[in-house]
Amino acid sequence: MSEKPILRIKDLDVRYYTDAGIVRANNQINLELKPGERVGLVGESGSGKSTLALAILRMIKPPGTIAGGEIWLDDIELTRLSEERMRQIRGKDISMVPQGAMNSLNPVMRIKDQIIDTMIDHDLGLSRAEMEELAIEALRATELDPKVGNMYPHELSGGMKQRACIAISVAMNPKVIIADEPTSALDVITQRQVMETLGRLQERLGSAIILIGHDMGLMAQFVDRIAVMYAGWMMELGKIEDVFTNPLNPYTQLLISSLPLLDRRGEFSGIPGITPPLTDLPPGCVFNDRCPQAMAVCRTAMPPLREHEPEHLAACYLYENGIKVTEERHDEAVRAQ
Numbered sequence: 121m122s123e124k125p126i127l128r129i130k131d132l133d134v135r136y137y138t139d140a141g142i143v144r145a146n147n148q149i150n151l152e153l154k155p156g157e158r159v160g161l162v163g164e165s166g167s168g169k170s171t172l173a174l175a176i177l178r179m180i181k182p183p184g185t186i187a188g189g190e191i192w193l194d195d196i197e198l199t200r201l202s203e204e205r206m207r208q209i210r211g212k213d214i215s216m217v218p219q220g221a222m223n224s225l226n227p228v229m230r231i232k233d234q235i236i237d238t239m240i241d242h243d244l245g246l247s248r249a250e251m252e253e254l255a256i257e258a259l260r261a262t263e264l265d266p267k268v269g270n271m272y273p274h275e276l277s278g279g280m281k282q283r284a285c286i287a288i289s290v291a292m293n294p295k296v297i298i299a300d301e302p303t304s305a306l307d308v309i310t311q312r313q314v315m316e317t318l319g320r321l322q323e324r325l326g327s328a329i330i331l332i333g334h335d336m337g338l339m340a341q342f343v344d345r346i347a348v349m350y351a352g353w354m355m356e357l358g359k360i361e362d363v364f365t366n367p368l369n370p371y372t373q374l375l376i377s378s379l380p381l382l383d384r385r386g387e388f389s390g391i392p393g394i395t396p397p398l399t400d401l402p403p404g405c406v407f408n409d410r411c412p413q414a415m416a417v418c419r420t421a422m423p424p425l426r427e428h429e430p431e432h433l434a435a436c437y438l439y440e441n442g443i444k445v446t447e448e449r450h451d452e453a454v455r456a457q
Contacts, residue, residue, distance in 0.1 A: 172349075
């Protein structure tokens with residue numbers, strides 16, 4: 121896997137200007153994605169995951185705006201492109217597998233025509249016969265019978281619809297695939313089949329994947345690295361095995377502890393409280409009002425996302441150079457600086 125990132129996000133800020141106030145949906149987000157890599161974005165609803173995906177695709181609509189930062193695809197800075205230039209990149213170089221297949225497919229168009237429609241929109245200079253052949257290849261790649269191309273969405277099962285959405289997304293061999301909760305509303309067997317299909321397809325194309333979801337268990341099985349988000353901020357970022365074996369941020373710890381375990385059947389562990397409104401965040405660390413390990417310093421300012429272990433970053437005052445500290449020791453370290 122090449123060391124040069126295919127996608128780089130630097131200090132990204134996304135805001136929505138509403139009558140209720142400014143909604144800071146993404147704050148100083150930094151993330152890199154290497155070719156062929158799988159990165160998961162996880163967090164509760166309202167954490168900013170889907171907003172980040174829309175920002176990468178330049179699909180933030182008013183009253184929202186990209187207020188700051190940069191998004192690089194190879195050597196192209198996406199936030200500076202014209203809408204027409206971005207339209208050509210969207211779907212061809214960066215594609216998205218939508219969350220709800222039921223609502224994403226045109227109910228009055230055959231599946232094959234919906235795949236071809238994407239190619240026509242990008243003016244690939246291909247004949248109708250060539251585009252039909254590419255559409256059939258996309259269906260086969262997602263393990264759908266080519267006959268499905270002549271069917272309408274209402275004739276397909278939920279899993280087949282999701283695969284059809286994947287086929288539309290990968291028809292032009294994108295460099296980056298953003299999958300926004302691609303298995304939501306599917307039963308567990310179909311979820312596994314869809315994720316296996318997506319994984320095999322990604323390996324075949326050599327694309328990088330950003331997987332968005334709530335399911336920490338699914339992330340553990342699928343991604344190489346994981347980014348934990350909360351209230352618009354990135355709280356932790358690291359290799360999946362490092363984050364699961366040694367989660368640094370208390371929010372990550374609580375997310376992992378909420379997973380059901382076979383030896384604790386019938387016992388469920390949740391996170392007390394709810395995600396705060398993004399127009400009225402608590403002072404200091406955005407998680408301090410729900411955090412069981414909060415210290416006085418946590419109410420002063422949002423901690424920076426820093427590397428505490430090799431390639432393992434966390435935004436938390438509980439650690440200094442990877443070592444967990446007490447409140448007294450933290451205050452001494454601050455005074456020494």
